[in-house]
Amino acid sequence: MAVNDILIADLIQQPILEGRGHLxxxxxxxxVEHFEEAEPVTVFEVDGRLLLADGHHRLAxxxxxxxHTIRAELLPGGKSEALEFAVEHAVxxxxxxxxxVMAAIARRSRxxxxxxxxxxxxxxxxxxxxxxFAHYVVNTVATLEENPPSPEYFEERLDDLAxxxxxFLVAELGDRVVGYAYAAPWRPKTGYRFTVEDTVYVAPxxxxxxxxxxxMGALVAEAADVGMRQMVAVLTETLDSPSAALHRRLxxxxxxxxxxxxxxxxxxxxxxxxQLPLTRRDALESH
Numbered sequence: 001m002a003v004n005d006i007l008i009a010d011l012i013q014q015p016i017l018e019g020r021g022h023l024x025x026x027x028x029x030x031x032v033e034h035f036e037e038a039e040p041v042t043v044f045e046v047d048g049r050l051l052l053a054d055g056h057h058r059l060a061x062x063x064x065x066x067x068h069t070i071r072a073e074l075l076p077g078g079k080s081e082a083l084e085f086a087v088e089h090a091v092x093x094x095x096x097x098x099x100x101v102m103a104a105i106a107r108r109s110r111x112x113x114x115x116x117x118x119x120x121x122x123x124x125x126x127x128x129x130x131x132x133f134a135h136y137v138v139n140t141v142a143t144l145e146e147n148p149p150s151p152e153y154f155e156e157r158l159d160d161l162a163x164x165x166x167x168f169l170v171a172e173l174g175d176r177v178v179g180y181a182y183a184a185p186w187r188p189k190t191g192y193r194f195t196v197e198d199t200v201y202v203a204p205x206x207x208x209x210x211x212x213x214x215x216m217g218a219l220v221a222e223a224a225d226v227g228m229r230q231m232v233a234v235l236t237e238t239l240d241s242p243s244a245a246l247h248r249r250l251x252x253x254x255x256x257x258x259x260x261x262x263x264x265x266x267x268x269x270x271x272x273x274x275q276l277p278l279t280r281r282d283a284l285e286s287h
Contacts (some may be wrong), residue, residue, distance in 0.1 A: 003040045005069040006050065024057065035157050036081065040071040041193035044082040050074075051205070053082040091281070105278060113207035116211055118218045121168040121180060126154040128177035129170065132203045141236050141269050142201075144262040157182070166196065167222040171211045181215040183223040186232050194229040200243075218252060224278035233274040236262065252276045 007100055031038050052059060053075075062070045075085065077212040086177035091097070121129065136149035150207025161168045171179035186192050198219060202211045223231055232255070233247050239254065261270035 006072045027057040028060045040073045043072045117172045121170045125170045126151040129180045178203045179211040181219045197232045231276045235272045
């Protein structure tokens with residue numbers, strides 16, 4: 001495989017097996033001293049972004065040295081291949097069994113999921129929100145938007161939803177916004193005023209941490225509490241997607257299909273409607 005210099009800023013730096021707090025500082029110091037002789041880091045391309053699968057100590061050394069680029073070997077495959085590579089690397093380099101490695105990954109995922117905080121969005125969050133959405137606009141058909149909107153667009157959306165009393169939420173992990181969700185009017189006609197459509201997106205590096213579940217659970221509850229009666233989800237292309245599974249877990253049921261109504265990335269796209277009746281939390285608690 002070819003080795004190239006890549007921008008450190010382009011890397012998804014989320015370790016698969018361990019967090020930055022678990023780096024061995026002596027190894028980082030070694031790579032600081034021997035940076036030029038170090039092996040390239042290993043990177044996989046996942047949904048148009050670069051996932052660092054091996055080389056976190058070398059990356060930390062590069063950052064300590066003030067480097068903006070690092071030598072990287074780009075391997076074919078996506079997130080599952082990156083995970084398999086990391087598992088095999090840990091088995092060989094650390095003397096662990098495959099079961100021990102998989103258990104460590106599961107513990108890390110549970111720990112990170114517990115650290116996710118869902119809160120109301122503010123203006124300071126909207127650059128990150130726009131960045132998350134841009135990934136899906138450019139690389140997927142999860143949205144039929146074809147041009148990534150600016151943070152200013154999301155400022156207008158936040159103001160509009162706040163004026164209507166509707167929720168706009170973000171999920172935070174550490175000091176990073178890793179997902180967002182909001183409930184917006186389903187249709188502009190006033191007769192639809194008690195029905196909302198949900199929107200939820202999770203940063204690619206935060207998938208598998210139950211961010212979407214946390215966001216949607218809070219969104220459903222808050223929309224119900226402000227008097228909404230129905231929530232509609234519009235999903236694209238297939239009902240076998242993780243998004244469809246998330247909505248079904250929350251109780252959404254299929255309400256219809258529109259064939260070939262969208263066109264993006266050179267193909268016609270079906271959309272599916274899912275629907276959830278909403279009940280206020282105080283009504284539930286009174287029974």
